[in-house]
Amino acid sequence: MLKGVFISLSQNQLLTTAAKKYGLKLGAQTVVAGTTVEETINSIRKLNALGISATVDNLGEYSIEREEALEAKASILEVIESIHTNGVDAHISLKPTQLGLDIDYDFCYENLLEIVAAASKYNMHINIDMEDYDHLQPSFDLMDDLLKEYDNVGTVIQAYFDRAQDDLEKYKDLRMRIVKGAYKEPIEYAFQTKEDIDENFIKLIEYHLLHGKFTSIATHDHRIIDQVKKFVKENNIPNDKFEFQMLYGFRKDMQVDLAKQGYNFCTYVPFGDDWYAYFMRRLAERPQNLNLVVKQVFNKRTNTAIGVLAGALALKTLVNKKKK
Ligand SMILES: Cc1cc2nc3c(=O)[nH]c(=O)nc-3n(C[C@H](O)[C@H](O)[C@H](O)COP(=O)(O)OP(=O)(O)OC[C@H]3O[C@@H](n4cnc5c(N)ncnc54)[C@H](O)[C@@H]3O)c2cc1C
Numbered sequence: 555m556l557k558g559v560f561i562s563l564s565q566n567q568l569l570t571t572a573a574k575k576y577g578l579k580l581g582a583q584t585v586v587a588g589t590t591v592e593e594t595i596n597s598i599r600k601l602n603a604l605g606i607s608a609t610v611d612n613l614g615e616y617s618i619e620r621e622e623a624l625e626a627k628a629s630i631l632e633v634i635e636s637i638h639t640n641g642v643d644a645h646i647s648l649k650p651t652q653l654g655l656d657i658d659y660d661f662c663y664e665n666l667l668e669i670v671a672a673a674s675k676y677n678m679h680i681n682i683d684m685e686d687y688d689h690l691q692p693s694f695d696l697m698d699d700l701l702k703e704y705d706n707v708g709t710v711i712q713a714y715f716d717r718a719q720d721d722l723e724k725y726k727d728l729r730m731r732i733v734k735g736a737y738k739e740p741i742e743y744a745f746q747t748k749e750d751i752d753e754n755f756i757k758l759i760e761y762h763l764l765h766g767k768f769t770s771i772a773t774h775d776h777r778i779i780d781q782v783k784k785f786v787k788e789n790n791i792p793n794d795k796f797e798f799q800m801l802y803g804f805r806k807d808m809q810v811d812l813a814k815q816g817y818n819f820c821t822y823v824p825f826g827d828d829w830y831a832y833f834m835r836r837l838a839e840r841p842q843n844l845n846l847v848v849k850q851v852f853n854k855r856t857n858t859a860i861g862v863l864a865g866a867l868a869l870k871t872l873v874n875k876k877k878k
Pocket residue numbers: 682683684685710712733734735736737772773774775776799800801804805821822839840
């Protein structure tokens with residue numbers, strides 16, 4: 555139930571606007587690498603020094619105006635140039651709805667094409683992040699269209715979808731990220747229990763490790779990571795066929811440990827001020843993640859308006875649900 559509350563909070567426009575204004579003061583910098591490209595490049599440098607590469611996400615999603623989508627595109631193009639100029643080890647993750655998928659498919663495709671073309675000059679990978687179910691097939695369509703022109707593109711398979719295995723088989727020749735899935739999806743097409751999702755997650759990872767081009771295993775779940783380590787050893791899968799991925803700021807010690815153990819490790823590095831929906835999804839996954847931000851808020855004794863407002867809204871949503 556809590557997951558649904560946080561997901562609906564993540565879509566609240568008022569809170570998104572407030573969070574943009576006050577967010578970094580409130581401690582969001584623990585999970586956001588910076589607001590500017592320069593700060594982000596510095597954060598990536600620090601990760602690289604620890605033997606960790608980065609996939610950079612220009613925060614934001616669900617653009618409703620063309621202007622927003624074009625600004626996002628310009629920002630991503632700037633990051634691509636900066637990654638190249640500064641010689642840091644990083645690539646790009648992007649969200650189709652930020653680049654205009656809800657406005658017009660062709661408009662979004664043109665934006666993505668420009669980004670993929672720019673990255674291709676530097677042999678840089680572009681990962682299309684997967685969003686909710688309504689955008690799943692259109693995102694695969696975008697990738698199919700981009701692959702007609704370029705090959706530096708891959709996407710994400712969300713293990714909670716019952717179609718995930720079919721999608722993965724179709725895209726086995728690509729670099730793919732496999733995740734559990736971050737949105738709240740209905741029983742008609744998504745597994746609901748942790749056991750079912752974890753079981754499918756492992757099945758998909760093992761399939762792609764055996765048959766796929768390159769597998770990014772994106773999870774903070776130490777049990778899954780341990781199983782993967784065992785599986786690659788037993789099946790003689792070389793380290794250059796896969797990597798582990800985690801989000802910036804989460805389980806930092808484990809990120810460094812895995813890199814030290816000789817595994818490829820890539821941190822998902824979000825930047826910008828549009829952090830609110832991203833962070834609410836992290837709370838939906840694991841309410842304890844609030845600790846990351848709460849510590850900062852109280853240490854700095856800054857404005858707690860958003861926290862209070864978010865709490866009030868969560869409470870209201872819960873009360874409404876009980877009434878139904
Ligand atoms: C790099 C990356 C990219 C992603 N991209 C997408 C995407 O494109 N689309 C999408 O839908 N989702 C994406 N996700 C989110 C993903 O789908 C999951 O929602 C999210 O990762 C939570 O699941 P989990 O596997 O990390 O572990 P969970 O199921 O959240 O946790 C399992 C267990 O791991 C342990 N654990 C987890 N987190 C912590 C922690 N911080 N500290 C201590 N213990 C912990 C706990 O014991 C917990 O019970 C991405 C995730 C990552 C890491």
